[in-house]
Amino acid sequence: MEKVNYNPAVKAALLSGLLFPGAGQIFLKKYYRGAIFIIWSLAFVFLLISHVVFTGKDILNSSLLSDTSSAKYNFLLLTAEIIKSLDLNYVVLIFLMIFILWIISIIDAYFSGKKDSLIRHV
Numbered sequence: 001m002e003k004v005n006y007n008p009a010v011k012a013a014l015l016s017g018l019l020f021p022g023a024g025q026i027f028l029k030k031y032y033r034g035a036i037f038i039i040w041s042l043a044f045v046f047l048l049i050s051h052v053v054f055t056g057k058d059i060l061n062s063s064l065l066s067d068t069s070s071a072k073y074n075f076l077l078l079t080a081e082i083i084k085s086l087d088l089n090y091v092v093l094i095f096l097m098i099f100i101l102w103i104i105s106i107i108d109a110y111f112s113g114k115k116d117s118l119i120r121h122v
Contacts, residue, residue, distance in 0.1 A: 009113025016109040021102045024109025028116060037105045041098060048094045056082045 022037030059081050064073030 008116060009110050009114065012109035012113040013106050016105040018101070021105035024105065025112065028109065028112055030112055033108065033112070037101065037108075040101055041105075044094055044098045044101065048091065048098075051090060051094075052082065052086065055085050055087075057084060 008028060012028050014024070016022065016024030016037075020038065021041045025031075025034030025037060048096050056078070059078070082096040
């Protein structure tokens with residue numbers, strides 16, 4: 001069986017696409033670019049998680065749990081209530097931003113790898 005030898009551009013694009021935005025840039029030793037993609041990705045993930053946590057905190061502090069049936073309020077009901085209360089426009093916007101950042105990271109890693117391989121062959 002013949003071993004497939006991927007060039008650095010394909011490896012970098014796969015790392016950015018399958019692992020995390022910026023991983024391909026780190027593989028290509030473009031640490032500054034990789035750090036930018038990683039920091040922006042983590043910032044968007046943080047925004048998404050904080051939105052869910054603060055929505056859940058608001059629900060816990062609301063009158064839903066202040067009545068006598070709060071002992072019977074289980075995890076599934078709480079999760080369903082949080083999901084219903086999320087601002088879906090905000091959540092979709094954050095997911096869209098993460099997706100766009102991921103695609104840009106893949107494209108950038110591929111073309112950076114191509115550029116590096118062209119420079120090495122000259």
